[in-house]
Ligand SMILES: [Zn+2]
């Protein structure tokens with residue numbers, strides 16, 4: 001019984017608890033193990049990917065706001081990409 005449990009047990013990368021791998025789900029981004037309890041709570045990413053996702057989402061929102069304001073004055077999309085050599 002202990003053997004079976006150990007073979008099946010995986011460490012959840014979101015809450016850190018050891019849960020049955022067969023009842024968990026892979027992280028949406030990196031595929032690491034997320035336990036069923038976290039999935040029930042709406043967790044789809046491991047702790048690291050979740051932090052990563054929030055980190056990348058926040059600046060994007062700010063950049064979009066800046067771009068929206070700047071685009072009216074300058075060109076349409078991202079001027080930095082098509083910027084001529086001066
Ligand atoms: Zn968990």
Ligand SMILES: [Zn+2]
Pocket residue numbers: 027028029030031032045046047048049050
């Ligand atoms: Zn992940």
